[in-house]
Amino acid sequence: MTSTAATAPRAATSAANLRDQFVITTSELIRTDPDVAVVLAEITAAQFGPVAAEHPERVINVGIREQLLVSAGAGLALAGLKPIVHSFGAFVIERAWEQVKLDFGHQDLDGVLVGAYGSYDWPAGGRTHQAPGDVALLDTLRDWTIHVPGHPAELDRQLRRSVRGGGRAYIRVGDGQNPEPHLEDGLVPIRRGRRGTIVAVGPTLHKTLAAVADLDVTVLYASTVRPFDGATLRRTLAAPNVIMVEPYLAGTSAAEIARVLADLPHRQLGIGVGDPDQHRYGEPADHDRLHGLDPAGIRISIDRFLEWS
Structure with missing residues (x-):
């Protein structure tokens, strides 16, 4: 295979949601770049049917074998291809963790892992299908770029850049x-304010803005969380109060904030998923309320934190 795209890339069709956009963008990359391949483990296989009929050698469904899913992606990378490896985040990161760590990380291979359904985007699937700890796990490895898109256009841009730019990337789709x-x-x-800085990650932005509409605070938006943009945080810091609103485990980015502001006295708060083993089903909105990730819950946490500033 060559590394040159067969035809010039064009803008992807806009999708209504992140998961549809993933299929649209990946299908176009397969059609325009003969080195791009996607590896699936049944999840989303039906949506890739049209491009699989055109390029069956580069749309590979390994069945419900998530460890093989990641190892097959690493094998494609060793062969010189650009693999996109996709399943639920709970499967592609947590269930296949040893393969992520060794097959991609230890062997220093390039590839893009795409985890769907976020922390609890499909509550009916139960705890086995939830992955609030995926980003925290990847934080134990080196040299991973982590994207948490909050809009289909962001996902399209991040996926294209990840595939063409090389390196190891995880794109978290959901929530x-x-x-x-x-x-x-x-x-x-x-927006800018004086009482503190709030960093809203990916799909938490609209809920965060609703929560702080009448508060005098700075709001920064992050759709890429690793590497962490400490320079912008320091440049915009008006008060030594930093709040991270993340759609995964609360406190996942605490070490990043501490590192960036190590020479500055500061306070920080992590708002995110609390106890992941609540034994609850319901709908995503119910879990938002349960973990204080709805606008009302975010506001309560921020008010309590700022009371002591």
Whole structure:
């Protein structure tokens, strides 16, 4: 296989949600770049049917074998291809963790892992299908770029850049989305204030903005969380109060904040998924309320934190 795209890339069709956009963008990459392949483990296989009929050698469904899923992707990378490896985040990161760590990380191979359904985007699947700890796990490895898109246009951009730019990337798809995209690199300033800085990650932005509409705070938006854009955080820091609103385990980015602000006295709060073993089903909105990730819950946590500033 060559490394040159067969035809010039074109803008992807806009999708209504992140998972549909993943299929659209990946299908176009397969059609336009003969080195791109996607590896699936039944999840989303039906949606890839049209492009699989055109390029069956580069749309590979290994069945319900998630360890093989990741190892097959690493094998394609060893053969010089650009693999996109996809399943539920709970399967592609947690269930196949040893293969992620060794087959991609230890062998220093390039590839893109795409985990769907976020922390609890399909509550009916139960705890086996939930992955609030995926980003925290990847934080134990080196040299992974982690994207948490909050809009289909962001996912399209991140996936294209990840495939063409090389390196190891994880794209976390799930937990709702924001009404508008923000396509700038790094932390994006949304509004400025004096009492503290809130970093809203991916699909938490619209809920965070609703929660702080009348508060005098800075809001920064992050759709890429690793590497962490510490320079923008420091440049925009008006008060030594930092709040991370993340759609995964609360406190996942605490070490990043501490590292970036190590020479500055500061306080920080992590708002995110609390106890992941609540033994609850319901709908995603119910889990937002349970973990304080709905606008009301976010506001309560912020008010309590700022009371002591």
